[in-house]
Amino acid sequence: MSTLEAKRYDQSLWLLEKLRLTQLREQLLADVYGDVLEIGAGTGANIPFYNKSTTVTAVDIIPNRLAGAKKKIETGSDNGRIYLSVANAQELPFVRDKFDHVISTLVFCSIPEPLHALLEIKRVLRPDGQLWMLEHVRGLTPVTQRLTDWLHPVWFALQGECHLNRETAVTVQQAGFEIENSCVYGRGFLQMIQAKIPSTG
């Protein structure tokens, strides 16, 4: 993704951002401080919402996707110290127990092996750290569930990356996290998850 493509990506989300996404990003990051890892940061849509005292390492698997994020850092106000890095969430180049918080927004729909990535997140997260996610998921009401299951094959064939019906909260638990809070938005399409490593985990 060049800077121009990054701009197009931001434009494609414009309406959703106005309707709800921006507000949810702000809400997700309100209590996030310290040494933070953001997975699949893309064009850096979350960058404006980090608290000033955070140090954020924002990674994405595709180098060009970080072009938009770089621009936001250069033109934005002082939202903590932000470092960009190319990395695969399934193979994170960080030592064990490094981060206070890990963030993902709209990422787990496209990671090929989500369980693998969550186990990596668990490895680099401090034992008392927290995982914060805002993900679009398999519908959480009977109607949206049917809709996402029905639309998924067509969408995936066209788009090639994004799964419409992932049960991300289930995978979070399979990876050994304990979900502390979970809220549903967007008529059952969007889920905010806050999870921690259980003291026995």
Ligand SMILES: C[S@@+](CC[C@H](N)C(=O)[O-])C[C@H]1O[C@@H](n2cnc3c(N)ncnc32)[C@H](O)[C@@H]1O
């Ligand atoms: C839909 S975009 C979301 C971008 C941003 N988080 C947001 O909220 O707008 C998904 C991003 O996840 C990245 N991604 C997908 N698989 C990944 C992986 N295995 N490791 C790191 N990033 C990945 C993609 O390159 C893409 O930039």
